[in-house]
Amino acid sequence: MSNSVSGLKTVERAFEILELLKEKKEIGVAELAREMDIPKSTVHDYLRTLTSMGYAVNENGKYRLGFRLLEFGGQLKYRNRLFHIAKPELERIAEQTDEIVSVNVEDRGRFVILHAEHTSKSLQLGIYPGITIPIHTHAAGKVMLAGYDDGRVDEIIDQHGLTAVTEHTITDRDELEAELETIREQGYAVDWDQQVVGMGVVAAPVKVEDQVVGSIGIVTPTDHLRDEEYCAELASEVQKSANIVSVNYQYSP
Template sequence: MTETKQPGDQFVQSLARGLAVIRAFDAENVSMTLSDVSRRTGLTRATARRFLHTLVELGYVRTDGRVFELTALVLQLGYSYLSGQTLPQLVQPLLEELSAQLHESTSASILDGADIVYIARIHTRRIMTVGITVGTRFPAYATSMGRVLLAGLPEPELERYLAAADLRPLTPRTIGTPDVLRAELARIRRQGYAVVDQELETGLRSVAVPIHAPDGSVAAALNVSMQVRFEDAGRNLDDLAAEVLPQLQAASRKATDALRAKQEPRVPPRS
């Protein structure tokens, strides 16, 4: 039996509970009553009430007396992390240029556990039922960027991921077994890009490529997302991917070069 890890003596339970209350809000639970929050966090109503009203006083939550919602102030919690990162600053102008060339939505993400996390995005129109912003998370196995990132993992890390992955069928097309996903990741590794056709959401296709760190590892992924058009219904996916790959790969090379240049020490000019 697996032993449950116990918190250390430096663990602050009240902070953990407060963060749990914030994380209870998501795209499907934007507004919640006290009972809703209590149920989703496992906290008693009295405890949930104290944390909610503390968050209201701090400005992270608002309420009309019955329903609670997060405020925009919670974005500071994520942006404090992102603002210290190099990648979002490097890729944002590249995504803008790429989107202008292709007239499609473009994004960049990193791998965080079993999910991808968006670090930058340019959207031309809403292409999913769930709005995508910086900080949005999706399961890596069902996304083009996630598969690029998984394909770049060292073999032991990938096997640990596959052993623990919950490959739920998000659409009828979603890859649902570790063996099939392993084979697809091997193909992505060989060809250098991923194409996902309506596996995250029906009607959505995307193509992704890796951004490499100076040591050669995969640091992040770039993608182009597009809606399935009637005229493309019978076309080969690789042919569709070929239409955006040159621009996508060029943006990836620029991002990879920028990361390398940032790390390389500057040599002072000779006198």
């Protein structure tokens, strides 16, 4: 094996360890070695290096992610133009509705929450910047899919599939295509119980020169969306907000 290939494998394995630390929250060397099917001595070498660099922390023999990663995530968000443009609108809607409001992007075919605002009366779902979920399971993801051309949609579905997250998740390709067409016609999306049972979402796309750059979503209890009048109010509000963000994104200095 060439040195370059060996080096790339080393980097890949380091990130696999970070992914497992994220998934497990904390884990010991022996368990991590079993998960990765590599020697404990090798795992220990990786963890020692990651710890020395601040990406992992050793607490009584258990390892967890280090706060150094928070610096990267924080900078990524605060350097993002969409975050800064959307934040005032998210704050306004959250204060007005007492619902969770988020601005979202697509990354490598996955739905990513860039930022969320909420109040003490909002659902407490543990939503945080950077959380990543299957894009087809969430109205704020589907409004982005609806704005892509067929080739891009095919690429995302071929790569990630249509995995069920709840019993209500759309897993049929034709059914998803029909919903995307409805979203295109009405300009917004509504669904519930597809990503979390009891959670509903109303969302609209943020577009710049007809290109989707993200979405605005309002997260509310499912029962709220069964009230047609309230659902219509949220749909109107999220469309207005997405339009404001779209214009400001294009023209603000």
